[in-house]
Amino acid sequence: MTMTAPLARPMTRRTAMAAPAARPTRITARTTTGCPFEPETGAAVSVREWKGEEALAQLSGLVAVTARPESFHVQTRTARFGAFDVTYMVHGPLRFEGASDNFGHDVKTLRMVVVLDGEIVLRTGDALHGEQATLRRRDGALIVGWAPVTYTAATPARVVVVDVPADHDALVGLPETAPFVVGGSETALLSALAAFALDLLRQDVETLTPAVRAQVTDSLESLYSGTVSTLAVPSGGDWNRRSQRMHVVRYIATHYADPQLGPTTLAAHLGMSKRSLQRLFEGEKMSVSQLVQAKRVDQVLLRLRDPRYAGTSLDELAVLTGFGSALALRRAVQAATGRTPSALRQEALSGWAAN
Known part of the structure; x- marks a missing residue:
């Protein structure tokens, strides 16, 4: 059988792409026997x-x-x-x-x-x-x-x-x-x-x-x-509930930027009542509202620490991540981290400048 590998230079040593002058070049791939x-x-x-x-x-x-x-x-x-x-x-x-x-x-x-x-x-x-x-x-x-x-x-x-x-x-x-x-x-x-x-x-993963x-x-x-x-095959009577929960999690991951996203809109999307949706997550680590909030917080924290968003205002970040307003964004970030968005951004940008 002829083996045609789809990856460019799939199994060879390579060095990272040239980095900006202020940063040293880093190796992103190594041949090893681990x-x-x-x-x-x-x-x-x-x-x-x-x-x-x-x-x-x-x-x-x-x-x-x-x-x-x-x-x-x-x-x-x-x-x-x-x-x-x-x-x-x-x-x-x-x-x-x-x-x-x-x-x-x-x-x-x-x-x-x-x-x-x-x-x-x-x-x-x-x-x-x-x-x-x-x-x-x-x-x-x-x-x-x-x-x-x-x-x-x-x-x-x-x-x-x-x-x-x-x-x-x-x-x-x-x-x-x-x-x-x-x-x-x-x-x-x-x-x-x-x-x-x-x-x-x-991809050159290091540059992401x-x-x-x-x-x-x-x-x-x-x-x-x-x-x-x-x-996955059905595993008892709880299969339908588990499958629906998975669908909810996937939907939140792709629609968190919608400021209207919440239990009501999710229930309508799934064709069930809000109470039925909430019952799906009874006994789980987070409720539907908490899942939405956690996804938005994760996304805004990533952008606050990303140099590409250094000039993006908090109002703009709030739109990108579904908070709707800078005030709601600030409150969510401080509740999750104990720090202000400005402090988190400054710390991240200082770290990038040092490298």
């Missing part, structure tokens, strides 16, 4: 490669992997966006053994895998009593990290992997009773998620401002949660 699917501390993009018998032994010390030494080859490129670890991986024939260790992460983790080329077999249990699924081009699967699922490729393959903590606020429809859930190539969101992830890994990075992360979160909602 954990395959977790970004290296301090690196915008982590590029890793293993090849041959010695590298196989080294990687086996990090993850449970078996392969023929003479054909062993793995390349990964990973970046973190918010809570999401996004990885593009090219590998030869191999098997990742099911380990129930949350893919090496410290918390319970959910993994989305989308196949770009090749064929992957997922298996849990033995041949008689377990489950098995074969993923081909444009197929994908949602895998829980706390169940032993074996990943096997008999031929070379290219995949996109996106990991996120299972307790992420937007992911309320997990397949708790199944170790993995498979989606076929007809599942449009799988292809959209893979394409978006690959596009992110093409905080506000742009937050917008990118919001888009990734919306795609991921939408794909989870499409793939």
